[in-house]
Amino acid sequence: MTGIAPEFDIGARLLAMRRAARLSQRQLAERAGVPHAQISVIETNRSSPSISTLRKILTGLNLTMADFFDGERAAPEGPFFGRDDLIDLTSKVPVSGAQDMEGRITFRQIGDARRNNLQMLHEVYEAGADTGETRLEHFSNEGGYVIEGALEVTVGEDVRVLCPGESYLFDSRIPHRFRNVHDGRTVVVSACTPPYL
Template sequence: MTLDIGTRLRAVREARGLSQRELASRAGLTNGTISMIEQNKTSPSVASLKSLLDALPMPLSDFFADVEERSAPKYFYAPDEFTELSPQEAGFGDGAARVSLRQLGNASSHTIQMLHEVYPPGADTGPEMLRHAGEEAGVVIAGIVEVTVADQVRVLNPGDGYLFDSNLPHRFRNIGAGDCVIVSACTPPTF
């Protein structure tokens, strides 16, 4: 799924009755930054977009939610049916643009959010630490990743995992020479 971030952000902001100035103040950004994002002239990192959505408030999973209606429950998903929550297909910029965070199904309809994450060499979640309600856990499938949670930093290899309170500041960064692949879950779906 490809999404026009600027148009979507403007629609969500306006639906909540906020001006660009009010959203900028809540998110700790400038009014000009909000304007540039809404015009698709600049792209936020994953962490910056998360800060903007926290100011609305809206989980990242809802921002990218598939609004398509289904007559029958859907239990199985092919790879092309995952929803891309990350910069790779959404058009964000620089280093974060290479991260792929693919969500299984519509997390806003469930109590768990499952992600298939791919971090190419040097890619990370952005310079700002992420924070959101809930807990998250994951297992490294391939490659290596440096994970920072609060004041702890650890390099994880294939087979290693993590589990932490997502309210703690955290960040993921591939410090290896190849892609890092992680399968993760967040509950409730607040990312």
């Protein structure tokens, strides 16, 4: 048996986190103090790393185990969700210029994205919030609808400011960026499939 967990894709998750940190396998390996091949093997799910190994690697990403497995947290059953049923993903979303963005962008997920293969988020951007250029390679499609405020969305070469009632939909592989250009907060309801996290 090649003990690979089916439910939660460790490899994909690590890959996403690493990409988000803009690190190569080798860079991460050095930070974490593990051989570089290790990263490759784990990301492609060809081994189920030991806790100690995973922890070392996570150290290089400044993440805790809890952070890493947060997505696995039991989600409310549904199909209906109250205000408090939304799952806060903020800490998990690897916003590129994360230095200054702390606490300025909030993502809350509706239900169990993985099970439904659909990730719906309620996103709140405080004034000035900016994801920076997101070059995350999730092979997904994502869309969103602006509820409040004004969101500048950049997709590849296209840029546009979206106001309440306006929306977007594109292939996630295209580098994209979200920026709140409103002086108050901007609220968006978005969807992504398959789920990013």
